[in-house]
Amino acid sequence: MADTNRELADFLRRARAAVDPAGTGLPADGRIRRVPGLRREEVAVLAGVSADYYARLEQGRRIVPSESVVDAIADALGLDDAGRSHLRDLIGHSPLARTRRVSPVQRVRPALHQFLDSLEGQPAIVLGRRSDVLASNRLARALFVDFDRMPAADRNYAKWMLLSDDARQLFLDWDVQARAAVESLRLEAGNDPDDRATQELVSALAEASPEFRQWWGEHRVFQRTYGSKRLRHPIVGDLTVQYESLSLPGDQHQTLFVYSTEPASRSREALGLLASWAATAQAGDGRGSRV
Template sequence: MSTSHRRTVALSKRMELTEFLRSRRARLKPEDVGLRNLGGRRRVAGLRREELAQLAGISVDYYVRLEQGRTQNVSTEVLDAVSGVLRLDHHERNYLRNLARPVLPRPGAGAGRDQVRPGVQRLVDMAETSPAYVVDRRLDVLAWNRHACALFTDFARLPLVERNWARLIFLDDDMRALFADWAGKARDTLAHLRVNAGNHPEDPEIARLVGELSAKSETFRRLWADHEVRERSHGRKVFNHPLVGELVLDFESLRLPDDPDQTLIVYTVEAGSPSEAALSLLGGSGG
């Protein structure tokens, strides 16, 4: 990472740290954390800086410098205290730690598209009756099987730059129509991308992706401003497929132990359900 790029990344992290902490203060009221609400008009929504500092056991000046990204080597104890007051969950705590740490060169920060190991590709292919695919930290789709193409889209026919899950969710009308709860899927996708952006602030491709989606999608731009941080490792999705109608599928999302920047997503179906018959028909249709 060049010196100029490191400065740019550091500035971006400082801005994100400020906005993230402000957004988390804004969602709490004094009475939520045991403080008396003395009434009257408050100039800021949520907790004031001095209230948060008092509850976290640090000076107001130190918290102000932390929120503005002007601290160096802030301790884990301080970050944990602030996280506790703000009621951050596991993902949000990790995100805050990543934002507060110094910018250090990381190998492969500007590298091109990742590759999956042959064994991972075979694992995806072996899921013969389950849609399965692999994404990297930029949400580029790296591997997929026949059922994933039948359910979502023929990834092989997409130009490489469009073979990206975030672009598909926010910019593809067919994908919007496929998910019964598209708004929920959009929030999950964006929150996952923000986690990855926090883990890899030095990756220029993630920054470019965020910039492109912010310019092309008003929904993305609005949701990105909420600073939501989340990774869903499992859940249920309902699809409205143009060929077979409604499908109710469960998914498991697994980060690969030896390649933690790659995530395997597999959709399964309840045995004997109408969705199983529909999924079987969809797979047999060849997409």
């Protein structure tokens, strides 16, 4: 049907398939399970709705459940916070009469650029919509890649992570980081499905990356709040950095990522050496603090 919300249907089916029936408290009924996960009627029982109602919702029919029903279905499926947010987004967006929309140009405030430059000992990056890299400081450019020297259309974290050979060589846990980038992008795409740039990015990545096609098709979502990355840097060797993400007041679509290392660790020493190298390289290059 033309008015079917296929994204919602796919997400619910895959979420249901990922649930272990043994951990739900449902009594065994003796029937053989031919597919993994819960049956539709079992999700309905756990959520306290009729089997027909849940079936129509999973088929992507035009149903707008109440907040309490959405929460009950999320509980039944064992969704985390990112999954719950994604479910609400998918249910809240009507698939009818959608038009591809051009989002406004993203800009970082001058004071935020100054703040990034002041963090001389900590890499920092600002990501915008669809993981576009809007700003980075000198140490972040030395640790990851100099996004400022890329064509504007390529300054995207997910695109670099999925399509760059340098990224594959840099991250010891590339598959973990690349999957997280894909799942974060899917979370955002569900929040704003009509954004033309997001649709074009997804199409380009799907065409160029088999890993992207596989992970995108799994309908998993992830919200980057904190975590760690393991790197094998060509200049300072192996190190592990932890990151914290901070939403910026005044622009809900901009997120600041600040990276740090454990005190008195090999990683802290390596990051210090990299900071010295970056400062020397910048002086010899004649570049300012921001390109």
